[in-house]
Each structure stands twice: as structure tokens, then as C-alpha cells.
Amino acid sequence: MESSKKIISNPVINRLPRYYRYLDNLLKNGVRRISSDGISKLMGLTPSQIRQDFNLFGGFGQQGYGYNVAQLHEEIGKILNLDKELPTILIGAGNLGRAVASNALGGSNGFKLIGVFDKNAENISQNIAGLPISPMSELEAFCKENKPQVAVLCTPTESAKELADRLISLGIDKFWNFTNYDLLVHHPEILVENVHIKDSLMALSYRANNSSERK
Amino acid sequence: MESSKKIISNPVINRLPRYYRYLDNLLKNGVRRISSDGISKLMGLTPSQIRQDFNLFGGFGQQGYGYNVAQLHEEIGKILNLDKELPTILIGAGNLGRAVASNALGGSNGFKLIGVFDKNAENISQNIAGLPISPMSELEAFCKENKPQVAVLCTPTESAKELADRLISLGIDKFWNFTNYDLLVHHPEILVENVHIKDSLMALSYRANNSSERK
Numbered sequence: 001m002e003s004s005k006k007i008i009s010n011p012v013i014n015r016l017p018r019y020y021r022y023l024d025n026l027l028k029n030g031v032r033r034i035s036s037d038g039i040s041k042l043m044g045l046t047p048s049q050i051r052q053d054f055n056l057f058g059g060f061g062q063q064g065y066g067y068n069v070a071q072l073h074e075e076i077g078k079i080l081n082l083d084k085e086l087p088t089i090l091i092g093a094g095n096l097g098r099a100v101a102s103n104a105l106g107g108s109n110g111f112k113l114i115g116v117f118d119k120n121a122e123n124i125s126q127n128i129a130g131l132p133i134s135p136m137s138e139l140e141a142f143c144k145e146n147k148p149q150v151a152v153l154c155t156p157t158e159s160a161k162e163l164a165d166r167l168i169s170l171g172i173d174k175f176w177n178f179t180n181y182d183l184l185v186h187h188p189e190i191l192v193e194n195v196h197i198k199d200s201l202m203a204l205s206y207r208a209n210n211s212s213e214r215k
Numbered sequence: 216m217e218s219s220k221k222i223i224s225n226p227v228i229n230r231l232p233r234y235y236r237y238l239d240n241l242l243k244n245g246v247r248r249i250s251s252d253g254i255s256k257l258m259g260l261t262p263s264q265i266r267q268d269f270n271l272f273g274g275f276g277q278q279g280y281g282y283n284v285a286q287l288h289e290e291i292g293k294i295l296n297l298d299k300e301l302p303t304i305l306i307g308a309g310n311l312g313r314a315v316a317s318n319a320l321g322g323s324n325g326f327k328l329i330g331v332f333d334k335n336a337e338n339i340s341q342n343i344a345g346l347p348i349s350p351m352s353e354l355e356a357f358c359k360e361n362k363p364q365v366a367v368l369c370t371p372t373e374s375a376k377e378l379a380d381r382l383i384s385l386g387i388d389k390f391w392n393f394t395n396y397d398l399l400v401h402h403p404e405i406l407v408e409n410v411h412i413k414d415s416l417m418a419l420s421y422r423a424n425n426s427s428e429r430k
Contacts, residue, residue, distance in 0.1 A: 110420030205325030
């Protein structure tokens, strides 16, 4: 870590994307300034929590004037490193892989999709984000030449362990994991961000049947 | 809420699906008993946290013998109401809608998909989970006849506000929301579970560039 950067705690890191998303919506709606009270009402956080979080990054607000939305949006984007283009490959060109590539991996987001692989590549003629689907047999040669740093796993969970071992041996150490396989059990040294879509559905199931516990 | 049920706090509710997922994997791997230490190592929670959580549901463990995996799996499934079949419709039959329907909405999960709608239904011949894709113009008649309680939103964010207003007026009060529209701003009375796939990608972007902060 660069010495000029502050250490930001995990809960704050997890709030940053939410801030960024709300600011993005405000910008699109032409809102130029907003107070911490205003953000508070939108996001369901307390104004003091918001001020505390924003102070961590140098406090972009002015007392009585509120925050400059565009500036705050840009600063948080920089903190999140959304201007980077980490070379990224997608494994799994099914509906989920396609949805993830088109909904999340397009635009400035910190990553650049440079390859897509699928074990049934020969049956898939449709490109993803302008990239052809390559067979898994080409993975080694591709990684040697293009040195991707990040892999997005959109395969069935059953194949995830073998696949992760293979990708890690090829030098990939950052994963965006949509499978239910827990990569950190065998590879504590890598970085993994999991998306467990079904966990969210189960939480909805609980709350849908216990309605008095809604917040 | 039924008086026989205990109130479970939000952090515990959010851990339940993870427990369920790990227990499901253990069952599939033939593990019949596990100690809180064993679960702790798998999940990265402290053994005392796990015992405390499980005690809330009546404590299924036996000192020195550990937990019966199948029984714990079943009990947590019941707490999550995965045996229910809340009538559910999906709006948006693109890649994301298809991925969500096939990866999450199949099987016993508390919900039963009874209808799929898309504004371009006439161009989509491929069924989803055995259901044809209906045009949006049929939404009112369908809801009157079939009374769905839950809607899964897999549409572009731009159309989400109008769509949510329409669905709520048709009696739907539970949403699994994949758009970036914040439904609770205009409808605080409904139940919403959000999946913000991009938030996870932004957190990965932060951590990928601040490697010393990996946990």
C-alpha cells in the first residue's frame, strides 16, 4: 500500500459502491449539490455516519453548502480505482456470464474484459462484449500471452475447484466468483469477491414470511 | 408475527443463508456431523459466534458430538421458509432474467415462478423454466387471476420506477430487485431485497488495488 493512502475499514469500503451508485443517479438527475441530510434520507444512513465516512477521504463538503455531487462522485470513483483497466477474463458464456458482462463489465469500472472462455465454445457463435468465445484448451496460451490478473467465474459450482486451481497456477490472483465454491478454503492468498445471488433470495424468503421483522 | 417465533436480528438473518449453503455442501460431500470449530474454519466465523447463532434456533448441537448436519440443514431451511411456494413473477427475460430463473429460482427455495413478462415478448420464443414469455399488456389480467405476491425485477433501471408503481398497484408487495432503482424511496411499505452486482465489482476494484488491506 502506498504510504500516502489511509487504511479504510471493510464496512466503509462496502459502503463506497453504494455512495457511488447514489451519486451517479443524482448526477443523471441533474442534482449538483446535496447535504449529508439529503444523502441520509436517500440512503437510510445517519447524516453523522455519512459525514464521518466522507471525512476519511479528506471531507469534500462545505458547511452550509453541502457536497458538490460531481466532485464527490469523481473522488469516490478514484478511491475505488474505477479509472484502472485490470485485464480480466470471463469463464462461462451462459446466461449468467452474458448478463454479468453486459450489465457490469461494460464501461469504466476498474476492469477490462480481454477474453471469454467456455467449455462448449464450439457451440457458441454469439460474441460477448465484442469478444469471441474461446475453448478452455486455449486458456494456458492466452494467459501466457495476455497476462490477465482477474477471472470472473460464471461456471457451475461443480467445476469451480479444478478451474480455480488452474487459473491460479496461470498467475491469476483476483476472482469475481459467482459460483458457490469457496475459493479461499484452498487458496487463502488470493483476493475473492463473491456474489451469492441465492443468499439474497433466501433472506427474502425469511423476511417475506416474517413480515413484522421488516425494518 | 406468530408469538411462538423468536425475533431474529438482521445480521443473524443475513448469516442464515450462508450457513444453509455450507451445510448443503457438507451434505453433498457426505459429512454427517460437524463441530462448531469445524464450521468456524470453513466459514471464517468464531466458534462462539456460531454456537450463539445456533442457540437462537433452539441449539441443535450436542456437547462433544457436534451438530447433525442433515438436521441443522433442515431446521435452517425451515426457518428460512424454503418449503413455502410464494407465487412469483419475473419481469425481464434477457440474459439476467434467464440466469436468475435457472440459477436461483429452480428447486425448493421458498418461491414458485408462475409467470414471465417482457416488453419484447413477441420476439422471444425460448421459454424460461418451462413458462412462455408474456407481453406486458397481459400483466393486469394475469395478476388478477393468479395473485402473485413477489416480483423479480430484471429490467433496465430506467423502467424500474414505472414498473414498480404498476406492480404495487396490482397487489405485489415483495420484490427481488436487480435494478439500481431504490424502490423503498417511494414505497417504504413494501419488502425489497436488492442484488447490486456492480457494488461487488466496485469493492473488488478497491481491494484489487489496495492489496495490503486484504483481510
